[in-house]
Amino acid sequence: MDRLSRLAVLLLAIYTTITVADQPEQTVFGLPGAEQDSGKWYKFNSPIKRVAVIGAGPAGIQAAATFVEHNFTVRLFDRAPGPGGNWLYSDEIPVREPYPDAPVNEEPWLPERIPATKYYNDRDDDLTLDHRWREHWQPRSIWNSLHTNSPAVITELKQAPYPPDHSWVISAHTIGAHVRAFASIHKLNANDESSVHSYSTRVEKLSKGQDGNGWTLTLKNLKKLEEPARLKATWWTEDFDAVFVATGPYTSPHVPEIDGLQEWTNVHAVDSEEESRFSVYHSRVYRRPERYTGKNVLVVGVGTSGSEIARDIAPLANKVYASHKKYDWDKLHPFQRRSFNRFPVETEFIPEISHFEPLPSLDNGIKDGKIVLVNGTILTNIDEIILATGYKRTNPFHRSALNETFDVEADAPPSDVFTGFALKNVHWTGHFIPDPTLAFTTVRPWTLGEYQYYGQAKVWEGTAHLPNEKELWAQYNSTRYNYFRGLFGTGPSEAIVRQYVTWLNNESLENGGRLVGPWPVQNREVFAYYANQEWEGSYISKDNFTRFENLPANQWTQKDIWDISVFEDEFW
Ligand SMILES: Cc1cc2nc3c(=O)[nH]c(=O)nc-3n(C[C@H](O)[C@H](O)[C@H](O)COP(=O)(O)OP(=O)(O)OC[C@H]3O[C@@H](n4cnc5c(N)ncnc54)[C@H](O)[C@@H]3O)c2cc1C
Numbered sequence: 001m002d003r004l005s006r007l008a009v010l011l012l013a014i015y016t017t018i019t020v021a022d023q024p025e026q027t028v029f030g031l032p033g034a035e036q037d038s039g040k041w042y043k044f045n046s047p048i049k050r051v052a053v054i055g056a057g058p059a060g061i062q063a064a065a066t067f068v069e070h071n072f073t074v075r076l077f078d079r080a081p082g083p084g085g086n087w088l089y090s091d092e093i094p095v096r097e098p099y100p101d102a103p104v105n106e107e108p109w110l111p112e113r114i115p116a117t118k119y120y121n122d123r124d125d126d127l128t129l130d131h132r133w134r135e136h137w138q139p140r141s142i143w144n145s146l147h148t149n150s151p152a153v154i155t156e157l158k159q160a161p162y163p164p165d166h167s168w169v170i171s172a173h174t175i176g177a178h179v180r181a182f183a184s185i186h187k188l189n190a191n192d193e194s195s196v197h198s199y200s201t202r203v204e205k206l207s208k209g210q211d212g213n214g215w216t217l218t219l220k221n222l223k224k225l226e227e228p229a230r231l232k233a234t235w236w237t238e239d240f241d242a243v244f245v246a247t248g249p250y251t252s253p254h255v256p257e258i259d260g261l262q263e264w265t266n267v268h269a270v271d272s273e274e275e276s277r278f279s280v281y282h283s284r285v286y287r288r289p290e291r292y293t294g295k296n297v298l299v300v301g302v303g304t305s306g307s308e309i310a311r312d313i314a315p316l317a318n319k320v321y322a323s324h325k326k327y328d329w330d331k332l333h334p335f336q337r338r339s340f341n342r343f344p345v346e347t348e349f350i351p352e353i354s355h356f357e358p359l360p361s362l363d364n365g366i367k368d369g370k371i372v373l374v375n376g377t378i379l380t381n382i383d384e385i386i387l388a389t390g391y392k393r394t395n396p397f398h399r400s401a402l403n404e405t406f407d408v409e410a411d412a413p414p415s416d417v418f419t420g421f422a423l424k425n426v427h428w429t430g431h432f433i434p435d436p437t438l439a440f441t442t443v444r445p446w447t448l449g450e451y452q453y454y455g456q457a458k459v460w461e462g463t464a465h466l467p468n469e470k471e472l473w474a475q476y477n478s479t480r481y482n483y484f485r486g487l488f489g490t491g492p493s494e495a496i497v498r499q500y501v502t503w504l505n506n507e508s509l510e511n512g513g514r515l516v517g518p519w520p521v522q523n524r525e526v527f528a529y530y531a532n533q534e535w536e537g538s539y540i541s542k543d544n545f546t547r548f549e550n551l552p553a554n555q556w557t558q559k560d561i562w563d564i565s566v567f568e569d570e571f572w
Pocket residue numbers: 054055056057058059060077078079080084085086087137141142147148149150155201202203204246247248249250305397441445489
């Protein structure tokens with residue numbers, strides 16, 4: 001080779017090095033399988049065969065059905081006696097909420113040696129059987145007249161469609177039956193013979209398998225026995241290669257810490273037939289309006305529960321007050337505005353409570369007590385207080401396994417972003433980082449659930465890939481808030497649907513599996529129409545705001561509806 005040629009080769013080599021180095025690394029997606037891509041994908045230490053699903057609400061029941069279809073050995077656990085999750089209505093009420101709030105990570109009591117069996121008689125350790133039963137399964141927070149705040153089109157599992165003449169807004173009873181119908185189709189209902197599901201079975205503990213792979217669940221089943229009436233508790237463990245957690249977004253009630261409230265919560269209602277009836281309750285025990293007949297009721301909190309319960313009791317109550325924090329109308333989420341407007345016209349809105357004065361006597365209910373508001377006004381003559389102060393997500397069973405890496409509460413968003421189901425350290429596919437043998441539901445189960453749980457099945461069976469750990473974190477960082485916009489209570493965001501469809505179909509074309517279509521565009525249209533009719537047109541209109549001063553000039557517009565339901569992000 002002459003000098004010139006050598007120089008040319010050298011220059012070419014330098015040029016090639018530079019261009020190669022300049023090539024941006026393909027970070028987000030690429031096709032799996034290519035040689036140079038090994039290391040780009042997350043690799044499981046061992047094959048995944050046994051999968052546990054915790055929770056049989058709309059999320060868990062769909063996930064369990066999907067995992068069964070994919071030939072995993074599936075076990076589905078729910079503390080409740082049947083499927084339905086939040087929508088399993090009962091006249092039973094939960095054990096009264098603690099004051100103040102219980103810590104979010106309180107671990108349940110376990111016998112020293114497991115497996116174990118224990119029989120409980122009525123009043124053992126001063127607890128009734130009824131109390132133990134309700135503590136175990138935790139009756140749901142829904143009331144008899146509850147109707148959805150989400151139209152049917154985004155609150156439907158499509159394998160068990162509602163009848164064609166259903167109303168736009170469906171009752172909680174109908175939704176419960178709907179989820180049970182879905183369960184029956186998949187032989188997962190309480191009366192189906194199957195080795196898959198165990199109802200009345202609560203997961204008490206989640207721990208990492210002995211060899212660092214897989215998971216061990218500690219379980220507790222409670223069974224009612226008759227003659228004599230007893231409860232039989234059984235504890236045992238089961239091992240799994242992967243675990244899917246769908247314990248719901250509203251696991252525990254939240255009560256406010258207001259000076260003096262604690263004392264008021266101990267006071268029995270004077271004119272109630274039930275000896276154990278108190279005057280202060282969290283909204284989750286609310287079932288029917290009758291007991292509020294002729295009463296003066298203070299509702300604390302002006303969210304969805306507060307406004308809907310106020311509507312339910314207003315026709316019977318003597319007076320309904322609603323206490324709210326100071327707010328800036330402009331900065332309220334559309335749902336919060338909607339809630340304000342759902343309050344019955346009879347409601348008297350009052351400022352936040354400063355404190356509850358000590359009661360003059362503990363025998364006369366709370367009627368003589370003084371409630372001091374932040375503006376100095378004193379409210380008296382209240383018969384009943386309903387704390388519609390919301391929920392928090394607790395997950396006592398996995399705290400011990402995950403330590404500080406997983407904060408059980410929903411990922412805290414910047415204040416102007418509403419994230420819904422987003423969880424800390426959880427990738428947009430629902431997989432826990434850094435150990436994707438654990439997965440969560442992080443999407444609206446009714447709409448995006450079918451994509452997310454299919455993706456989890458594919459990842460665990462090896463027909464779809466997750467990127468390596470570094471890339472999982474990078475994607476998490478860039479998507480942790482914005483991907484979830486529009487998922488809570490509204491239709492799925494266009495961006496995340498496309499993200500799922502493209503990812504799943506790319507993977508299926510390479511590695512096998514069925515293809516998926518987009519979320520039906522006609523559903524999106526129906527939902528948008530609903531949002532305009534029911535939220536903007538009817539609830540969010542200038543005419544409905546006469547109670548509020550300072551109505552902002554820029555009202556919630558159609559554009560805003562689309563801003564929350566369709567969020568286009570930088571990837572697309
Ligand atoms: C009052 C109220 C009104 C609502 N209204 C609407 C509405 O109008 N529209 C809407 O879309 N959504 C509404 N929701 C939200 C509702 O949570 C969702 O619709 C949906 O039920 C969420 O499904 P999920 O499967 O994720 O959780 P859930 O339905 O909550 O199911 C979780 C399941 O996990 C089980 N579980 C929990 N811990 C354990 C454990 N340790 N071991 C075993 N099992 C366990 C529970 O028993 C439960 O069955 C409402 C919620 C409340 C509280």
